[in-house]
Amino acid sequence: MQPHHDGSARYVPDQAPDLGDTVPVFVRVPAGSDVRQVHVRTTPDGEPRFAEAVVDRRDGDDVWWRADVEVRNPVSNYRFLLTGARGTRWLNAAGPVDHDVPDAGDFKLVTYAPPPAWARDAVIYQIFPDRFARSAAADGRTAPDWAIPCDWDTPVVGRGPETPRQFYGGDLDGVTEHLDHLDRLGVNTVYLTPVFPARSNHRYDAASFDHVDPLLGGDAALARLADAVHARGWRLLGDITSNHTGDAHEWFTAAAADRHAAERELYYFDLPGGDYESWNGVRSLPKLNWGSAELRRRFATDPDSLLRRWLRPPYRLDGWRVDVANMTGRRGADAYTHEVAALLRAVAADTRPDALVMAEHGHDHTGDLDRDGWHGTMNYVGFTDPVWSWLRAGDDPVPNFLGTPGGVARRDGHAMLATMNTYRSLVSWRSYSHSWQLLGSHDSARIRTVVGDAARQEVAAGLLATLPGTPMVYAGDELGLTGGNGEGSRTPMPWHRPETWDQRTFGTYRSLLALRRAEPALRHGGLRWLHVDADTLVFAREAVDGTALVLARRAPGDPVRLTGLPSADNVYGGAPALRPDADGAATLPADGPTFQVWRTR
Numbered sequence: 001m002q003p004h005h006d007g008s009a010r011y012v013p014d015q016a017p018d019l020g021d022t023v024p025v026f027v028r029v030p031a032g033s034d035v036r037q038v039h040v041r042t043t044p045d046g047e048p049r050f051a052e053a054v055v056d057r058r059d060g061d062d063v064w065w066r067a068d069v070e071v072r073n074p075v076s077n078y079r080f081l082l083t084g085a086r087g088t089r090w091l092n093a094a095g096p097v098d099h100d101v102p103d104a105g106d107f108k109l110v111t112y113a114p115p116p117a118w119a120r121d122a123v124i125y126q127i128f129p130d131r132f133a134r135s136a137a138a139d140g141r142t143a144p145d146w147a148i149p150c151d152w153d154t155p156v157v158g159r160g161p162e163t164p165r166q167f168y169g170g171d172l173d174g175v176t177e178h179l180d181h182l183d184r185l186g187v188n189t190v191y192l193t194p195v196f197p198a199r200s201n202h203r204y205d206a207a208s209f210d211h212v213d214p215l216l217g218g219d220a221a222l223a224r225l226a227d228a229v230h231a232r233g234w235r236l237l238g239d240i241t242s243n244h245t246g247d248a249h250e251w252f253t254a255a256a257a258d259r260h261a262a263e264r265e266l267y268y269f270d271l272p273g274g275d276y277e278s279w280n281g282v283r284s285l286p287k288l289n290w291g292s293a294e295l296r297r298r299f300a301t302d303p304d305s306l307l308r309r310w311l312r313p314p315y316r317l318d319g320w321r322v323d324v325a326n327m328t329g330r331r332g333a334d335a336y337t338h339e340v341a342a343l344l345r346a347v348a349a350d351t352r353p354d355a356l357v358m359a360e361h362g363h364d365h366t367g368d369l370d371r372d373g374w375h376g377t378m379n380y381v382g383f384t385d386p387v388w389s390w391l392r393a394g395d396d397p398v399p400n401f402l403g404t405p406g407g408v409a410r411r412d413g414h415a416m417l418a419t420m421n422t423y424r425s426l427v428s429w430r431s432y433s434h435s436w437q438l439l440g441s442h443d444s445a446r447i448r449t450v451v452g453d454a455a456r457q458e459v460a461a462g463l464l465a466t467l468p469g470t471p472m473v474y475a476g477d478e479l480g481l482t483g484g485n486g487e488g489s490r491t492p493m494p495w496h497r498p499e500t501w502d503q504r505t506f507g508t509y510r511s512l513l514a515l516r517r518a519e520p521a522l523r524h525g526g527l528r529w530l531h532v533d534a535d536t537l538v539f540a541r542e543a544v545d546g547t548a549l550v551l552a553r554r555a556p557g558d559p560v561r562l563t564g565l566p567s568a569d570n571v572y573g574g575a576p577a578l579r580p581d582a583d584g585a586a587t588l589p590a591d592g593p594t595f596q597v598w599r600t601r
Contacts, residue, residue, distance in 0.1 A: 007429020341373025
């Protein structure tokens with residue numbers, strides 16, 4: 001085993017430092033490691049400094065070294081220099097390396113206001129309202145002129161101009177009526193994709209931010225859902241588009257009708273040819289101009305802004321998922337993204353201190369976190385894609401979220417872990433552990449289609465439940481629903497056909513989420529990788545009050561023997577207890593696909 005440090009409480013006891021604090025940090029050095037001396041390297045105000053660490057304690061065969069880091073900057077970098085008989089190595093957030101590395105991969109202490117405390121224990125359930133459930137009231141509503149009305153069993157069209165027009169009529173009272181299902185599953189936070197009026201089934205083309213779409217039951221239905229969710233002690237999150245509106249939005253129609261209108265500055269009009277800027281050239285999604293003080297007022301800072309209004313009673317949303325956060329405020333020479341992120345987070349916290357602000361980011365999010373803005377990101381690139389690449393089945397192309405040519409590559413465990421570690425190492429532990437880990441969403445293929453069967457989906461769901469981060473379950477994944485791309489995965493929930501549910505998969509999700517609730521190490525622990533090969537991953541989640549050992553296999557392989565493990569009882573998967581032999585080694589199961597978890601003694 002290698003020397004180890006991460007940002008969790010076992011290694012950094014002060015999880016919420018203030019500027020000017022001195023924080024102790026610890027390095028765990030296993031017996032037999034070539035480490036005789038440890039220094040901590042910091043970069044206060046951009047200039048490197050070194051301080052010698054001291055041995056704090058010995059715990060079994062491990063030596064724990066302690067160093068103190070001055071929190072001089074809002075984000076204070078540090079790494080360790082390990083000196084032994086064979087020379088020196090660095091230990092940074094990517095692990096031990098024997099060559100010089102840039103500061104971007106250093107560990108980070110962050111003094112900006114932390115995410116709300118409740119987010120650490122959240123399990124998110126994503127609902128696409130049009131496809132989740134219809135209440136009786138939905139039968140009395142007339143489909144809008146843009147819609148293609150569909151029965152609940154009408155197949156979803158995965159590609160083509162009709163995809164945003166298929167209208168199934170799910171509503172918010174339908175969500176309220178099925179909260180018992182969410183309770184049985186074990187989630188505690190409901191995330192709704194947009195609920196504002198629009199001219200599509202996905203509603204990311206908002207026509208107004210002032211009220212809830214009457215097709216969903218209107219403002220009163222959102223208030224009823226919020227009451228029901230909060231009565232269970234859960235949280236309710238909304239979805240806001242900060243990058244664009246729809247072309248039917250009252251702001252845009254006023255601006256398009258009168259070049260002297262106050263709303264004109266909210267967008268990018270008067271481009272060559274008389275055009276306007278839009279999201280990826282989709283003219284129905286005109287892009288917002290965050291250089292406009294009037295936009296910042298209407299969207300955020302005004303006492304009755306849209307960001308504030310829905311966080312207050314009677315709706316009391318607990319925060320926002322921010323759509324296309326990666327593009328918000330970015331256009332050519334305009335670079336307002338970090339300003340906007342800080343503004344939206346500050347306004348949300350001013351309105352209710354425990355509000356969560358989570359960014360959608362489909363690719364490299366590392367430059368947008370740890371900046372007093374987004375609390376975290378939807379971690380497609382550092383979790384979804386690598387898990388897919390390791391577990392994908394079949395020879396058919398699997399499109400990833402951003403449509404990379406060739407789709408999701410097929411990779412072994414080493415490449416999967418390298419991808420995860422690359423992105424994890426470039427953000428603080430706080431941002432990483434508060435980001436949403438997901439196996440898919442309404443914008444991607446479904447995990448069952450990617451992996452092909454229930455056994456491999458269990459391995460994927462196991463990683464979702466046991467790796468650091470906030471797990472997000474897309475409605476229907478727990479039933480084994482399928483879908484080959486974003487539109488095709490927006491599958492109506494088969495409430496009226498329970499015989500089609502994959503009960504094994506539902507039981508898997510339910511048991512894994514219960515395990516996460518029961519084991520503090522799976523919610524608050526650090527992460528130490530113990531073994532990786534092409535088909536096998538083994539890691540430990542270590543907390544102050546316990547450790548969980550996790551084995552994930554995508555296929556049968558050679559038995560894995562690990563030394564230095566204590567005795568451990570199996571708490572998921574049914575494997576035997578681990579009992580080290582006379583040589584101090586324990587043997588993990590070789591069958592697969594399998595997912596196993598032990599609680600160490």
